[in-house]
Amino acid sequence: MxxxxxxxxxxxxxxxxxxxxxxxxxxxxxxxxxxxxxxxxxxxxxxxxxxxxxxxxxxxxxxxxxxxxxxxxxxxxxxxxxxxxxxxxxxxxxxxxxxxxxxxxxxxxxxxxxxxxxxxxxxxxxxxxxxxRVYRPITRPVVTKPTSVPLSRPLSSPLPRTGSAAITPKTGTITRSSGKKYKILLIGTSTGGPVALQKILTKFPQDYPHPILLIQHMPAAFTPAFASRLNALCKIEVKEAASGDQLKAGHAYLAPGGMQMMLERAGSHGRLKVVAGSEDMNYKPSVDITFASVSKILGKETLAVILTGMGADGREGARMLQTSGATIWAQDEASCIVYGMPQAVTAAGLSSQSIGLEQMADAILRESAHG
Structure with missing residues (x-):
């Protein structure tokens, strides 16, 4: 049909x-x-x-x-x-x-x-x-930073529907803390990512113990506005990444559209290097490139999450991270807008947990508590 x-x-x-x-x-x-x-x-x-x-x-x-x-x-x-x-x-x-x-x-x-x-x-x-399936937007209140500038409203939270009756999506496994110690959180996503990232990051406390690298497939003109919106809505600090940024706990760095974001050795967490994306790369920014660079520096001290998105970007970077001892999680199929990127890492045996979007923030906070 x-x-x-x-x-x-x-x-x-x-x-x-x-x-x-x-x-x-x-x-x-x-x-x-x-x-x-x-x-x-x-x-x-x-x-x-x-x-x-x-x-x-x-x-x-x-x-x-x-x-x-x-x-x-x-x-x-x-x-x-x-x-x-x-x-x-x-x-x-x-x-x-x-x-x-x-x-x-x-x-x-x-x-x-x-x-x-x-x-x-x-x-x-x-x-x-x-x-x-068809989705109805639900706007949820969030606690925002004190500011005198009017804030954008939060992005809608999709809720699957069948016919005229709303239903709650099935969620994945609720993970328990492994007790591992981490130094960094990585999140890669594409289609459906803006809503998913907002849902997760608005639940993080101001004193979240690690720096966060965000890789969202998005044009260059969009990433400054998206970083600004997230920063206004979240307790943590969110900015568009720039070369030379020294990573700080409780700060999230969004990869600029059209560019590639990599981690370099510097200090306890590292320093960012942002370079122009080459013409032969399908994704700019690429989850694979950021993940691969982190695998060489922080390896087993990394928690990496793949959220909703089309394609398989992140699979090979996740493979390198897993080889170095990192923990890899994927969003579950039921809560994804597009079950492409999470399916790629799950099917390859790289993800140790498939977690529903509604549960993801709490699972990350539990797992990060020992860092």
Missing amino acids: SIKVLVVDDSSFFRRRVSEIVAKDPDLEVIGTAVNGLEAVKMAAELKPNVITMDIEMPVMDGITAVREIMANTPVPILMFSSLTHDGAKATLDALEAGALDFLPKRFEDIATNKDEAIRLLQQRIKTIGRR
């Missing part, structure tokens, strides 16, 4: 372009197009698509408002198209907060250097989220 797609954009050229790409895949079918958010809300209820592709800036009703309305009334997986600008980054994070599952750059040349590859990636993203 084909995945039914509703295409929403105020540009007739972009609607036609996306529709043609979707129609080229035998597993996908365009069942309608809408020119603004208000039309999208009505057509979502009438046509019941499996996936909606949504522009952000539109007349009558913008894409973020439309996502919020659709998710409140007729929840469906939504893929946002975004401009790679600072304002576009903030708007995309707002769309994820409203309940959208994923996003892609609106300019196809920003998706991939090769046109055919960009088309394939778009089709793949639509099929991946189209096979997921």
Whole structure:
């Protein structure tokens, strides 16, 4: 059965372009197009698509408002198209907060250097989220740092639904502390990661005992805005990583988009080196590269976690970490938006625990207590 797609954009050229790409895949079918958010809300209820592709800036009703309305009334997986600008980054994070599952750059040349590859990636993203269960966003209160600047609201917390009744997802094993001592926490993620990272990091106390390296597949224009949002919402300090950063306990360092983040020897925890990502690398930043660099320095004193995401980035880095004695955990399938990266490390026998997203923060805090 084909995945039914509703295409929403105020540009007739972009609607036609996306529709043609979707129609080229035998597993996908365009069942309608809408020119603004208000039309999208009505057509979502009438046509019941499996996936909606949504522009952000539109007349009558913008894409973020439309996502919020659709998710409140007729929840469906939504893929946002975004401009790679600072304002576009903030708007995309707002769309994820409203309940959208994923996003892609609106300019196809920003998706991939090769046109055919960009088309394939778009089709793949639509099929991946189209096979997921429907999610309703739940906004949860969080304790934030004292500040006089208005804070962004927390990103939505997806809750699986079947029909009209919400259900609680099955969670993985509740891990007990192993008693190991650690010096660093690593977290790698992709699709669904912004929501997952926020859910985990907002539960960490200000005095979390280790530095944290975050690798989220995200464009260069997005990582400063995402780091700023996390910093505003978390008790720990969160910043976009920069070369020369000396790692500190209770601080999280987000790998910059388009770059590679590595650990160098310096002091008790190490120092960061951020370099431009080479053209032949699929992921910039890459979980594999960061994990591999840490394996050579902190090895067995590392706790590494792989969260929701497409593909297998992190598997080979996790393999190197495991060889050096590190502890590897993966998010469980039931709580993932995309069970790709966690499945890759689990299937390879590298993960010692599969843990539900709701349990992950508590499990990390228990395991880190002996560091």
